[in-house]
Each structure stands twice: as structure tokens, then as C-alpha cells.
Amino acid sequence: MLVGGGAHRTGENSAGGKYGNLRKTAQKFFPNGREVANWSAQDCMTLDGVPYIGQYSSSTPNLFVATGFGKWGMTTSMVSAMIISDLIQDKPHPYEIFSPQRFKPSVSAKSLMDEAAHAVKGLSSGIFNIPDAKLNDIPSGHGGLIEHDGQKVGVYKDESGEVFTVSARCTHLGCQLEWNPDELSWDCPCHGSRFDYHGDLIDNPAMENLHKN
Ligand code: FES
Structure with a gap:
């Protein structure tokens, strides 16, 4: 059994206890269960919650990025493969919404x-x-x-x-x-x-x- 949860922003877990809550849940459903491993993962989130998929920057035409999947890696990696292979072949694609260029870095x-x-x-x-x-x-x-x-x-x-x-x-x-x-x-x-x-x-x-x- 895999038990997941305890999500929090990085740097906002000073109280701890996330694993304790997951253990309690696991015990409830499988009182005789034995814990074999625990781990945490980090997810990149973009400013607007939509992944960045496409050309890394206008000055690096051969460099592509796919990130900010927000836990939807299984599906979004497939979308990324479609978009990036189209970009490499110079084919048009209708997914401008994922463009990493949609934000301009602040002058500051x-x-x-x-x-x-x-x-x-x-x-x-x-x-x-x-x-x-x-x-x-x-x-x-x-x-x-x-x-x-x-x-x-x-x-x-x-x-x-x-x-x-x-x-x-x-x-x-x-x-x-x-x-x-x-x-x-x-x-x-x-x-x-x-x-x-x-x-x-x-x-x-x-x-x-x-x-x-
Ligand atoms: S200041 Fe710590 S990650 Fe940016």
C-alpha cells in the first residue's frame, strides 16, 4: 500500500508531524501493516499553475524545457513530448498556453x-x-x-x-x-x-x- 499526503510548501513545515499523520491513516486501514519506506518529493509550480513547455528562451533556439507539472507528470510529460517534437520539426502547434515565454522577468x-x-x-x-x-x-x-x-x-x-x-x-x-x-x-x-x-x-x-x- 502507498499512502500519500501531507502536502505543504517548501519551507513551511516547521511543526513537522506529516509522516505521523500518514502512519495513523495506514494503521487505521491495515493495523498489522509494517512500514518499509517513507520519502518526500518536491513539485515545481509555475506562477500561474500552468506548466512551462517549449523553448527555454528566445536566445536559445535549440534548448527546450518541460517543468511545473504540479503532480501531473504522467500525462503532462506526454503533452510535453508532443509539443517539443513539433517544435523541433518546426511544425505549428496549438498549445501556446504552455509557452515558457509568457512571463517576462522583472527588470528588478x-x-x-x-x-x-x-x-x-x-x-x-x-x-x-x-x-x-x-x-x-x-x-x-x-x-x-x-x-x-x-x-x-x-x-x-x-x-x-x-x-x-x-x-x-x-x-x-x-x-x-x-x-x-x-x-x-x-x-x-x-x-x-x-x-x-x-x-x-x-x-x-x-x-x-x-x-x-
Ligand atoms: S532564495 Fe532560496 S531558493 Fe531562492
Whole structure:
């Protein structure tokens, strides 16, 4: 039996417990069932909920993209195959609605990226020297944010009490990360990047690991 659910936006699961709810449901229908695996997946969503299928950009005529399926990958991948094979053969197709060109990037996007890169670089190396008194706020087996030296630091303390600290600022555009207790990861609510508690990158669009000590 596969049990699915517990959907939430990336970076919005600080309370955790999603797997617990699924286990309760499974127990209800199959009280003697045994759990063999659990996992989470991420789904890309576009701004208007309609997938992007087609030419990646007007300056890259031979590069095509198909994404933003919103859990409808089995069917939309077939639609993508039809559209992209038509585009490659220069055949007309009636599915302009899927064009990735339907949104123009905001003129402010570049300056936002510049700002964020600057902000991430500007982290002081002293932020990871957190006094023990502050670390005591985080019980073993839990993670959370601590404010230190004017910066937010992500702290995870494993069951044995070992502490892992990372910068709580996403290396994509600098948004503040949120702790995900179900996956023991730092998740970005802005565009979905994820990092493990060591600060290593799990999911894009970020391309770099978190700053860590
Ligand atoms: S700022 Fe984190 S994914 Fe974009």
C-alpha cells in the first residue's frame, strides 16, 4: 500500500508531524501493516499553475524545457513530448498556453540577485561562535533558528547532543531558511531550495552549499 499526503510548501513545515499523520491513516486501514519506506518529493509550480513547455528562451533556439507539472507528470510529460517534437520539426502547434515565454522577468530581478549575493557574502565569520547558553534553547534531536551577532543561525542538535550550525540564509537569493523536522533539512520558502543539516545542497535553484563553520 502507498499512502500519500501531507502536502505543504517548501519551507513551511516547521511543526513537522506529516509522516505521523500518514502512519495513523495506514494503521487505521491495515493495523498489522509494517512500514518499509517513507520519502518526500518536491513539485515545481509555475506562477500561474500552468506548466512551462517549449523553448527555454528566445536566445536559445535549440534548448527546450518541460517543468511545473504540479503532480501531473504522467500525462503532462506526454503533452510535453508532443509539443517539443513539433517544435523541433518546426511544425505549428496549438498549445501556446504552455509557452515558457509568457512571463517576462522583472527588470528588478538582476538587482535583487546582486543584493542577495552581497548579503550572503557579508556574513561575519563570528556568527558561528554561539554561546552555550543560547544553544541550550535547542533540545537534543531538534533544530531551530538562533539570533547571534545580528544574524540568524540555523542550529541542529542531534540525539547525542552534537551541534551543527549553518547560516540560515539561502545561497540562491538570500531568503531566510526554515527548519523541517520531518526531513532534518533547512528549506527555503522563496523558491524551494533545500539543504541538509550539514548545510549541503539537496535541491535547486540554489547552486551552493550553506555557509557553515
Ligand atoms: S532564495 Fe532560496 S531558493 Fe531562492
